[in-house]
Amino acid sequence: MNFSSRLLSWYYRHGRxxxxxxxxxxxxxxxxxxxxxxTRMEQGLIYFDRFVRAFPDVHALAAAPExxxxxxxxxxxxxxxxxxxxxxxxxxxxxxxxxxxxTGKEWSKLRGVGPxxxxxxxxxxxxxxxPALDGNTVRVLARLFAIEESMDVVKGKTIxxxxxxxxxxxxxxxxxxxxxxxxxxxxxxxxxxxxxxCIFRGSCKAFRAKAVNRFPVRKxxxxxxxxxxxYFFFYLVHPGGDVVFFxxxxxxxDIWRGMYELPLLETEWEMTENDVLAHEWWASFxxxxxxxxxxxxxxxxxxxxxxxxxxxRFFGVRVDNKSNVLLSKHFMRVNKETFEGLAKxxxxxxxxxxHMPRYSDQAESGTDADQKTRSSSSKSNRSAKKS
DNA sequence: AAATCGGGGAA
DNA sequence: TTCCCAGATTT
Numbered sequence: 001m002n003f004s005s006r007l008l009s010w011y012y013r014h015g016r017x018x019x020x021x022x023x024x025x026x027x028x029x030x031x032x033x034x035x036x037x038x039t040r041m042e043q044g045l046i047y048f049d050r051f052v053r054a055f056p057d058v059h060a061l062a063a064a065p066e067x068x069x070x071x072x073x074x075x076x077x078x079x080x081x082x083x084x085x086x087x088x089x090x091x092x093x094x095x096x097x098x099x100x101x102x103t104g105k106e107w108s109k110l111r112g113v114g115p116x117x118x119x120x121x122x123x124x125x126x127x128x129x130x131p132a133l134d135g136n137t138v139r140v141l142a143r144l145f146a147i148e149e150s151m152d153v154v155k156g157k158t159i160x161x162x163x164x165x166x167x168x169x170x171x172x173x174x175x176x177x178x179x180x181x182x183x184x185x186x187x188x189x190x191x192x193x194x195x196x197x198c199i200f201r202g203s204c205k206a207f208r209a210k211a212v213n214r215f216p217v218r219k220x221x222x223x224x225x226x227x228x229x230x231y232f233f234f235y236l237v238h239p240g241g242d243v244v245f246f247x248x249x250x251x252x253x254d255i256w257r258g259m260y261e262l263p264l265l266e267t268e269w270e271m272t273e274n275d276v277l278a279h280e281w282w283a284s285f286x287x288x289x290x291x292x293x294x295x296x297x298x299x300x301x302x303x304x305x306x307x308x309x310x311x312x313r314f315f316g317v318r319v320d321n322k323s324n325v326l327l328s329k330h331f332m333r334v335n336k337e338t339f340e341g342l343a344k345x346x347x348x349x350x351x352x353x354x355h356m357p358r359y360s361d362q363a364e365s366g367t368d369a370d371q372k373t374r375s376s377s378s379k380s381n382r383s384a385k386k387s
Numbered sequence: 388a389a390a391t392c393g394g395g396g397a398a
Numbered sequence: 399t400t401c402c403c404a405g406a407t408t409t
Contacts, residue, residue, distance in 0.1 A: 036404040043395060044404080077393025080407075114406045134404045153388080181404055190402060191398060221401090222390070253408080255392065305393055306402095346394065390409070398401085 004169040004176050010199055011179030014186065016041075019048060021178070026100045026125040027058055030107075033117045034085050038078060041185070047076050058100060061086060062093040070258050070343035079343075083258060084112030104130050124174035131164035132177040133157075136184025142216035143188060146205035152219035222307060229312040230271050231262040231351070234290070234319050234326055235359055236333075243359055246331035247339060255308065260342040262314070262351075263331055270311060273298065288325040290317060299355050303347040314351055316359060 018041075020028040031051055035044045051072055055061040061069070066086055073082035088110040092098060101107045104122030108115070115133070122128035131137075138151050141163055149156035169176055187194045195207050206212045235245040246263060250256045265271075265281045273294055276282050295316035303310040319326070327333065334342070336356065344352075 033404060038393085038403055038405055040396070040403050075394075077395085078405085080392060081405090084406080112406065116405055120404070132404075135402070136404065178404085185404085218402095219389090253391090257392090303394090307391060307393095388409100391407085392405105395403090396401100398399100 003167050006199055007179045007183060008169075008172065008175055011175060011182060015179060015182045016186075019045075020124075024125050024174070026102075026121065028052060029121050029125045030100070030113075030117075031085070033120045034081050034112055035076070037081060037117070039076065044076070047073070058089050058092050059098060061089040066258065067343060071341065074259075074343045075346055075349070079256065079259060081112055087111045088113065102126050104128055120177060123177045127172070127174060129168050129170050129173040131161055131168060132181075133160055133164060134181060136182075136188075137164065137177070137180040139190065139216050140180055140184040140188045143193075143206035143212055144200055144204050146209065146211070146215065148217055150217045150219050156217075224305070224307055224309050226309045226311060228267045228270055229310055229347075230265040230267060230276060231312060231314045231348075232265070233262055233314055233316045233359070234331075235316065236319055236321065242335060244333050244335045245339075246326045247334055247342070248331050255305065256345045258343070260332075260339070260344050261348050263326070263329075271313065273315070276315060284329075285325055289321075290319050290325070293318070295359070299351070301347060301350060303345070303350075310347060312347055312351075314355065 018032075020032045032044075032048050035048050035051065054068075054072055055064060064086070066083060069082050069086045070079060073079055076082075091110060092100060101110070103126070104118040107113050107118040107121050113121070117132075119130045119132035120134075122130050123132055133151070138160055141147060141160055145163060147156070147159060147163070149159050151157055151160060167176075187198055193212060195201060195204070195212060198204065198207070201207060204212075206215045233245055235243050237243055247260050248263060249260050250258065265276070265279065267275075267279075271279070277286075295318055298316075299314040301312045301314070303312060336352075339352070
């Protein structure tokens with residue numbers, strides 16, 4: 001029995017039952033593949049479900065505002081995937097008469113669709129005999145054939161691509177590709193692979209050499225960079241007790257593009273209150289309805305990304321009703337409910353979940369503008385009003 | 388070819 | 399902590 005037959009029989013016994021596998025709906029396959037880029041099945045599944053419910057087809061997706069798409073992507077990371085997916089949907093509707101491509105080559109022309117995703121969609125949804133090389137399949141092949149080259153270099157890509165093509169069956173390439181992925185995920189795992197019960201135990205070169213953990217060969221990663229984000233919670237308490245504050249959408253070639261956050265001062269090192277008061281950035285606000293009095297001490301939070309360590313500090317600043325300086329700097333005034341509906345990075349989501357009650361407390365506890373630290377008594381009536 | 392883009396779960 | 403996940407795009 002050849003390789004693909006053995007793999008497929010394993011797949012039909014042990015493969016996972018996933019939402020887009022039954023129908024092979026090309027739109028569903030597309031969305032699932034993009035969501036699952038660099039993302040674990042368990043994490044992506046819920047997002048896939050919500051996404052296709054909100055946008056059942058390419059027309060619905062194309063018609064949606066980008067903010068809505070990003071909001072659904074919130075927490076998943078690599079947000080350019082959401083923007084690219086949305087952009088591609090508009091390409092399809094505007095330039096391709098709303099018809100999804102049917103070949104890998106055509107799919108590759110769309111934003112956010114690279115070699116892997118094009119191969120996966122073409123093989124799974126259209127039975128095209130092309131490889132879909134992801135982290136799982138590369139690991140399986142690297143071990144079975146003891147491939148010493150890395151996928152990070154052109155030579156390695158060529159080797160894996162040709163190897164995958166040589167193993168690919170003409171009749172059910174989609175099942176084959178998914179089988180390889182499931183096998184890599186469930187048996188030929190990155191750590192502690194189940195070699196003892198592996199159906200390829202007898203022919204696996206890495207296993208025979210007792211060197212399974214040497215494969216796949218990978219390039220060394222870049223060490224993360226430290227960044228210091230000073231966020232300012234400029235808030236206003238209305239007579240009724242409602243709190244409004246100022247936010248802004250991120251732009252430029254940086255993390256979290258298109259998502260919303262608080263006014264930000266990025267510095268080269270961690271800032272104290274006095275550092276902030278002495279900073280030129282602060283000078284553009286002072287005396288214009290902003291008195292420079294912080295509400296309590298700043299909160300510190302850390303957010304770890306693959307290539308960056310974000311050291312964030314949140315400074316609360318209560319402002320009065322006449323402060324238009326913030327609006328003039330293109331900050332947006334929102335209340336809690338409005339902000340909830342905007343896409344925001346996990347860091348900001350955490351801040352609001354953990355520390356927003358502090359300012360609500362202050363609003364409820366009266367109009368004492370001099371209050372600089374939270375009194376212990378305000379803690380007791382916190383939950384009296386909200387939710 | 389190298390750098391970037393998130394966040395989470397497992398070891 | 400470190401690794402790596404159904405990778406793609408930009409530099």
